[in-house]
Amino acid sequence: MIPEGKPEVDATVRAVLKDVLALSDERVAAFDDTTPLFGALPELDSMAVAGVLTEIEDRLGIVIDDDEVDGDMLETFGALTTFAAGKTLV
Amino acid sequence: MIDVLRRLAAHGFAAALPDLPGAGESLMETADAMLQGWRAAFAAACTQITGPVHICAWRSGVLIDGEVAAASRWYLSPQSGEALVHELARLRHLSGGADVAGNILSDELLASLAGAQPTTAGKLRVVRLDSDTKPADRKLPGRPLWRGSEPETDAAFQKAVAEDIAAWITGFCG
Numbered sequence: 473m474i475p476e477g478k479p480e481v482d483a484t485v486r487a488v489l490k491d492v493l494a495l496s497d498e499r500v501a502a503f504d505d506t507t508p509l510f511g512a513l514p515e516l517d518s519m520a521v522a523g524v525l526t527e528i529e530d531r532l533g534i535v536i537d538d539d540e541v542d543g544d545m546l547e548t549f550g551a552l553t554t555f556a557a558g559k560t561l562v
Numbered sequence: 563m564i565d566v567l568r569r570l571a572a573h574g575f576a577a578a579l580p581d582l583p584g585a586g587e588s589l590m591e592t593a594d595a596m597l598q599g600w601r602a603a604f605a606a607a608c609t610q611i612t613g614p615v616h617i618c619a620w621r622s623g624v625l626i627d628g629e630v631a632a633a634s635r636w637y638l639s640p641q642s643g644e645a646l647v648h649e650l651a652r653l654r655h656l657s658g659g660a661d662v663a664g665n666i667l668s669d670e671l672l673a674s675l676a677g678a679q680p681t682t683a684g685k686l687r688v689v690r691l692d693s694d695t696k697p698a699d700r701k702l703p704g705r706p707l708w709r710g711s712e713p714e715t716d717a718a719f720q721k722a723v724a725e726d727i728a729a730w731i732t733g734f735c736g
Contacts, residue, residue, distance in 0.1 A: 487693065491693065491705040491706060491709070492705075492706065492709040492710065493710075494705070494710065494714065517711060518656045518657055519653065519656075519657075519663060519711040520709075520710070520711050521656055522649065522652045522653045522656050523706075523709035523710065523711070524709075525652065526648075526649050526652065526709070527706060527709055530694065530695070530696075531693060531694075531695060533695060538651070538652055538655040538656070541655075541656070
């Protein structure tokens with residue numbers, strides 16, 4: 473099912489980070505918009521970034537152009553969910 | 563994957579996992595690997611098996627079994643060649659190198675993969691993760707282990723996969 477609101481997008485991105493990076497429920501539950509991701513989560517290396525983005529594409533039914541991928545969109549949980557919501561909720 | 567094979571053995575099924583040319587312990591360089599070569603090699607390996615051949619393929623493994631007259635096919639989260647090439651290009655882009663996670667892949671291989679589609683003819687069962695939005699005959703709970711940077715295992719998921727495969731194949735043995 474494709475999410476229809478920002479909370480559903482947030483939940484999907486949270487689940488992707490948990491599944492792909494093998495994070496605990498407690499860790500991802502504590503994520504908020506200001507939680508730093510790339511450079512702060514040791515599990516999120518460049519290989520893992522690819523897995524996270526592709527899994528987000530699959531689960532949200534969106535396409536992310538690799539040229540759109542930069543440090544800003546991956547800086548915080550809020551930046552990533554805002555980017556994903558911008559693609560999903562049109 | 564090897565754990566699933568062991569579990570299938572415990573269910574009474576003989577299972578084999580071929581190394582494709584240019585992968586695993588193959589003597590061929592990965593840079594020389596070709597889709598057609600993989601398909602031919604897989605078909606040749608299947609001719610070495612006596613009795614009906616039931617194919618189990620994960621992800622883009624579903625792109626190489628088209629030349630085999632199999633009794634059935636069981637696919638886990640099958641992926642089109644286009645989606646695979648998209649992923650490989652992303653890995654290459656993010657690492658900033660010419661390789662894909664240390665592997666040199668030829669342009670010919672990527673071009674032939676880009677148009678490759680899973681086989682859909684014959685007896686086919688498709689299983690996906692319950693987080694997957696695409697249609698499937700069954701959805702199983704579990705994490706996409708293939709997304710991780712390092713090989714991972716999930717005993718409960720592997721047990722469920724082996725049981726589903728065993729039940730599927732048993733249905734043909736009547």
